[in-house]
Amino acid sequence: xxxxxxxxxxxxxxxxxxxxxxxxxxxxxxxxxxxxxxxxxxxxxxxxxxxxxxxxxxxxxxxxxxxxxxxxxxxxxxxxxxxxxxxxxxxxxxxxxxxxxxxxxxxxxxxxxxxxxxxxxxxxxxxxxxxxxxxxxxxxxxxxxxxxxxxxxxxxxxxxxxxxxxxxxxxxxxxxxxxxxxxxxxxxxxxxxxxxxxxxxxxxxxxxxxxxxxxxxxxxxxxxxxxxxxxxxxxxxxx
Amino acid sequence: xxxxxxxxxxxxxxxxxxxxxxxxxxxxxxxxxxxxxxxxxxxxxxxxxxxxxxxxxxxxxxxxxxxxxxxxxxxxxxxxxxxxxxxxxxxxxxxxxxxxxxxxxxxxxxxxxxxxxxxxxxxxx
Numbered sequence: 334x335x336x337x338x339x340x341x342x343x344x345x346x347x348x349x350x351x352x353x354x355x356x357x358x359x360x361x362x363x364x365x366x367x368x369x370x371x372x373x374x375x376x377x378x379x380x381x382x383x384x385x386x387x388x389x390x391x392x393x394x395x396x397x398x399x400x401x402x403x404x405x406x407x408x409x410x411x412x413x414x415x416x417x418x419x420x421x422x423x424x425x426x427x428x429x430x431x432x433x434x435x436x437x438x439x440x441x442x443x444x445x446x447x448x449x450x451x452x453x454x455x456x457x458x459x460x461x462x463x464x465x466x467x468x469x470x471x472x473x474x475x476x477x478x479x480x481x482x483x484x485x486x487x488x489x490x491x492x493x494x495x496x497x498x499x500x501x502x503x504x505x506x507x508x509x510x511x512x513x514x515x516x517x518x519x520x521x522x523x524x525x526x527x528x529x530x531x532x533x534x535x536x537x538x539x540x541x542x543x544x545x546x547x548x549x550x551x552x553x554x555x556x557x558x559x560x561x562x563x564x565x566x567x568x569x570x571x572x
Numbered sequence: 573x574x575x576x577x578x579x580x581x582x583x584x585x586x587x588x589x590x591x592x593x594x595x596x597x598x599x600x601x602x603x604x605x606x607x608x609x610x611x612x613x614x615x616x617x618x619x620x621x622x623x624x625x626x627x628x629x630x631x632x633x634x635x636x637x638x639x640x641x642x643x644x645x646x647x648x649x650x651x652x653x654x655x656x657x658x659x660x661x662x663x664x665x666x667x668x669x670x671x672x673x674x675x676x677x678x679x680x681x682x683x684x685x686x687x688x689x690x691x692x693x694x695x696x697x
Contacts, residue, residue: 443583451590486679489590493676496581497654500625546580546627551654553676559656560681563672566661571692 347407354400417520421513429509436502443495450485450492457482493553500547507543573690574599578609578622578631579652584675588621588652588682595683606634613644619686624653624664632667639668648689652677 457478464474543549552559575592577600579585589600601617603609606629609622620638622631629637631651638644651669655661661672670689673681 440583444586447583447586447590486590486594489587490676490678492583492587496579496584497675499581499583500654542627545630546625548625548654550657551675552656556674556676556678559674560677562656562658563661563674566658566665567671570662570665 347403351400354397414520417516421516421520425509425513425516429506429513432502432506432509436499436506439495439498439502443492447489447492450489454482454485457485497551497553500551501549503547504543504549507540511540573597573618574601574616575619575621576601576603576609576612576617578603578606578620578626578634580604580623580626584623591677591679591682592621595679595686597686605629606631606637609634610637613638617647619689620647620649621686622649622651622669624651624655624660631669632664635664635667635669648692650685650689652682 460478461475464472464478575597577585577588577592579588582604585602585604589602592598592600601612603612605626606622608628609620610629620634622634624631631653635649635651638647638649649669650671650673651664652673652675653660653664654675655664656674664672670692671685673685
């Protein structure tokens with residue numbers, strides 16, 4: 334069985350057809366009789382019923398026609414290659430970069446928010462200290478400060494969304510990288526020599542690494558139900 | 573009690589440390605993956621809280637390494653992870669984690685599980 338690449342076969346076919354074309358042109362020059370009108374007649378003969386005799390000049394036209402068709406197919410293949418190139422580089426790479434940028438931005442924002450929450454908590458502590466110097470029975474301010482501290486602490490807990498969404502974004506980004514590599518490999522089948530992008534060979538390891546370092550199913554939903562499943566398993570194992 | 577907090581997310585480490593301080597565990601040391609956790613382990617660490625999905629060495633690998641180590645085989649390990657598939661949790665328990673928290677967690681659940689692990693460790697001792 335042949336192990337040659339389709340692209341190699343296409344190139345060989347194109348080269349062979351060019352040789353045939355050249356030979357046909359040489360034959361035409363030797364004959365020297367084909368006027369444009371005759372050539373048109375020969376083209377008409379191509380679509381004529383097969384039982385009609387074509388002749389040597391007609392055979393030449395069939396070959397020219399076949400050559401034209403093959404060149405057209407090659408042109409279409411090249412266009413497909415360029416479409417794949419665009420899909421790989423533009424349509425996949427750009428969202429990949431954007432996802433990474435969004436992930437980075439949310440991490441920066443989360444850090445800023447945590448900084449702010451910690452500063453706010455420290456301010457509540459300061460208010461407590463000031464109030465302690467002017468302690469009064471039934472201090473309503475203390476109740477409010479306690480409630481405020483609880484609210485700030487709850488907000489810190491809510492910041493877990495950043496880790497969860499970051500895992501989802503990282504996984505989606507790795508999937509895009511993998512898709513980019515697959516498209517590039519597919520494009521390379523069409524034309525390894527002319528194809529203008531470097532094929533990322535690191536995509537498969539990246540996806541594997543993403544599988545190891547993130548949970549694609551990370552979710553903020555149904556926390557209590559999911560914790561109950563874990564509790565039941567732990568209880569069963571312990572008993 | 574000194575707690576080693578292992579998570580590759582700086583945000584999560586901060587939230588965990590903040591929550592631990594809030595519930596009365598103020599002494600924490602941080603590591604960003606299992607490998608760094610092994611490096612930072614010393615006799616003063618009495619409890620480990622670890623994520624599962626991390627680069628270099630996952631929480632599951634860390635647990636297996638520690639359970640196979642004569643010095644660390646009994647150290648309490650609490651896993652805090654987004655993984656909530658039954659089979660995954662079973663795998664973690666079989667690897668040797670003492671308890672399991674599904675992210676996102678609440679400080680109440682965190683305290684409850686730490687207390688459960690500590691009381692279990694005391695009971696087993």
